[in-house]
Amino acid sequence: MNTVSIDYQFIVDSDSSPVVLFNYEGKIVWLNNSAEILLGYVEKRELFNLALRYAPKSFGTNTILLNLNYKHLEFYAISVSYNSEEWVALRLYYRPRTTKERKLNSKNLITTDINLLLEASINLFKINYNRKLSLLVDKDLPKIKIDQNSFSRLLRKSLESFRQSSRIDISLKITIGEFMVIEKRRYQVARLKIEANGRYTDSDRDILYLSENLDVMVILDENSITLDIPIIN
Amino acid sequence: MKLKDERVKSILDSLRVVKNLYVSTIIIGEEYSGRGSLVREVFPHSVAVDGGDIENLKSTLAREDEIIIKNFEKVKEPNSLDFEYKRIIAIASDSMDKRVIDEKFAFIYHLPPLKERPDDIEVLSRYFLKEAKETLMVDMDITIPQSRLDISKNILSLKASIYKEVLLASLNSSDIEEALFRYFLDSIDGNNAYRESLGILERPLLLAGLKKFGSQLRLSEVLGINRNTLRKKLHEYSID
Numbered sequence: 001m002n003t004v005s006i007d008y009q010f011i012v013d014s015d016s017s018p019v020v021l022f023n024y025e026g027k028i029v030w031l032n033n034s035a036e037i038l039l040g041y042v043e044k045r046e047l048f049n050l051a052l053r054y055a056p057k058s059f060g061t062n063t064i065l066l067n068l069n070y071k072h073l074e075f076y077a078i079s080v081s082y083n084s085e086e087w088v089a090l091r092l093y094y095r096p097r098t099t100k101e102r103k104l105n106s107k108n109l110i111t112t113d114i115n116l117l118l119e120a121s122i123n124l125f126k127i128n129y130n131r132k133l134s135l136l137v138d139k140d141l142p143k144i145k146i147d148q149n150s151f152s153r154l155l156r157k158s159l160e161s162f163r164q165s166s167r168i169d170i171s172l173k174i175t176i177g178e179f180m181v182i183e184k185r186r187y188q189v190a191r192l193k194i195e196a197n198g199r200y201t202d203s204d205r206d207i208l209y210l211s212e213n214l215d216v217m218v219i220l221d222e223n224s225i226t227l228d229i230p231i232i233n
Numbered sequence: 234m235k236l237k238d239e240r241v242k243s244i245l246d247s248l249r250v251v252k253n254l255y256v257s258t259i260i261i262g263e264e265y266s267g268r269g270s271l272v273r274e275v276f277p278h279s280v281a282v283d284g285g286d287i288e289n290l291k292s293t294l295a296r297e298d299e300i301i302i303k304n305f306e307k308v309k310e311p312n313s314l315d316f317e318y319k320r321i322i323a324i325a326s327d328s329m330d331k332r333v334i335d336e337k338f339a340f341i342y343h344l345p346p347l348k349e350r351p352d353d354i355e356v357l358s359r360y361f362l363k364e365a366k367e368t369l370m371v372d373m374d375i376t377i378p379q380s381r382l383d384i385s386k387n388i389l390s391l392k393a394s395i396y397k398e399v400l401l402a403s404l405n406s407s408d409i410e411e412a413l414f415r416y417f418l419d420s421i422d423g424n425n426a427y428r429e430s431l432g433i434l435e436r437p438l439l440l441a442g443l444k445k446f447g448s449q450l451r452l453s454e455v456l457g458i459n460r461n462t463l464r465k466k467l468h469e470y471s472i473d
Contacts, residue, residue, distance in 0.1 A: 123243060124341070124342065126243065
């Protein structure tokens with residue numbers, strides 16, 4: 001078989017492992033789809049430093065076992081390759097997940113404009129919060145089947161975590177290329193992110209509990225809360 | 234009547250946003266602070282049930298999708314209530330258990346008491362003054378000083394104090410005479426009634442006179458009585 005005509009880049013493009021190609025200055029010259037998602041969670045400089053640190057002493061590839069966590073993305077190994085002084089490639093290997101299979105919690109699901117729930121929750125929050133709050137929403141977000149009451153409670157508790165923050169930035173949009181699998185069905189993801197300069201963690205247990213029951217994936221950080229909501233419609 | 238307090242406006246705006254959603258909402262605040270009126274403005278036709286009447290509440294919950302629950306603090310075992318697929322608007326006092334509120338309700342609003350809402354006191358005072366003048370058929374300009382408005386029981390006492398002020402301002406001498414006649418008819422008794430009853434006439438007369446004319450000297454002239462007699466009377470009624 002003549003392999004010259006095969007588009008190898010297409011294969012790497014769609015590989016589930018993130019692959020990033022840097023030039024000698026640390027600028028990204030190429031990356032695959034999976035790496036685009038990864039860069040939503042980690043700075044490119046951090047990845048470049050990782051590549052420099054674990055690069056083989058001379059041309060070739062160095063693969064090492066290394067536990068890396070970027071928010072909810074977990075990796076167990078990386079490969080660093082180069083055969084020129086001009087570039088270096090980094091590949092990260094996802095840790096296989098042994099998470100329990102998600103089951104759709106179909107209780108109380110009502111087709112809902114979550115922009116509306118967010119607006120109502122922000123109105124409530126702003127009664128006692130008079131500092132800067134920016135909101136960026138995707139008005140074309142499709143309606144989602146969700147338990148309106150529990151989701152409103154989740155929003156209230158998430159927002160209250162930022163009650164003393166000097167500025168809050170909220171965004172709600174559909175993620176590109178990310179999906180959630182529930183009962184073997186893939187769902188697109190609406191991502192609600194609330195960011196500030198620090199937050200309270202007193203409601204984190206409730207936030208985790210409510211998220212679990214709503215099939216919402218939550219990332220609790222020092223300065224932010226991210227809710228990945230499956231677009232069930 | 235449009236209330237002006239920003240927090241009240243925010244609660245109203247928020248209630249309007251959730252009015253078509255199946256969520257549980259609670260408004261917490263002092264009695265007569267206007268919680269019920271706010272709810273009725275957004276949910277004018279909803280069925281209302283008292284939290285103290287648990288049987289009625291449970292049967293209404295089984296029947297209706299949208300319910301106003303008054304006096305939610307009176308509900309015994311609130312966790313036993315099923316709010317699924319319901320639009321609940323509850324009204325409760327500040328004494329409610331915070332954990333119960335947190336678990337049962339998605340939207341929790343705190344309506345400040347009237348004393349913390351000066352803009353609303355102004356709006357409500359104007360409204361009740363107009364209403365009182367119409368109800369009591371009083372056609373005269375009346376200005377009620379802030380100090381005479383009673384807001385100890387929020388809107389209830391404010392309204393009562395305004396009606397009282399309008400009534401007092403509108404009395405003429407024959408109304409006062411009629412009022413005194415009825416009072417004396419009811420209260421005259423014993424063996425010293427003349428002296429005891431005289432105070433009802435003399436005390437307000439002396440107090441008003443002192444306030445109006447400032448000095449005992451001037452007041453004695455206006456009243457046409459001796460200064461020593463006036464001083465004795467003031468002492469008798471403990472007026473300095």
